[in-house]
Amino acid sequence: MHYSKEEKTKWLDNWRQSGKSAWAYAKENGLSPQTFLKWTKTGLGKKSELVEIPKSIMAVSRLEPEIVIEKGDVKIHIPFEPVRCEVRDVMELLRQTL
Numbered sequence: 001m002h003y004s005k006e007e008k009t010k011w012l013d014n015w016r017q018s019g020k021s022a023w024a025y026a027k028e029n030g031l032s033p034q035t036f037l038k039w040t041k042t043g044l045g046k047k048s049e050l051v052e053i054p055k056s057i058m059a060v061s062r063l064e065p066e067i068v069i070e071k072g073d074v075k076i077h078i079p080f081e082p083v084r085c086e087v088r089d090v091m092e093l094l095r096q097t098l
Helices: 004-017 021-029 032-042 086-096
Strands: 066-070 074-079
Touching: 004 021, 004 032, 021 032, 074 086
Parallel strands: none
Antiparallel strands: 066 074
């Protein structure tokens, strides 16, 4: 069976969220495990390395104290005394990208 790029991406996204091995997920969903494994190696459905953080979360004066999280070339600036929901939003964005 032939699947479109969009269909493959949907299968791969669902697989990543499942936490299962690619082989087990493919078998459970009626997909060819060998074919599905090839899809996992093509980069289809991978999340972008860039993440847009809404201005409402990161709108801070540079004069205020902040926490800086660095990973490779990425720097994330978080106000030192952020509102609780802002930290939750930033952490959710981090979880989705890492």
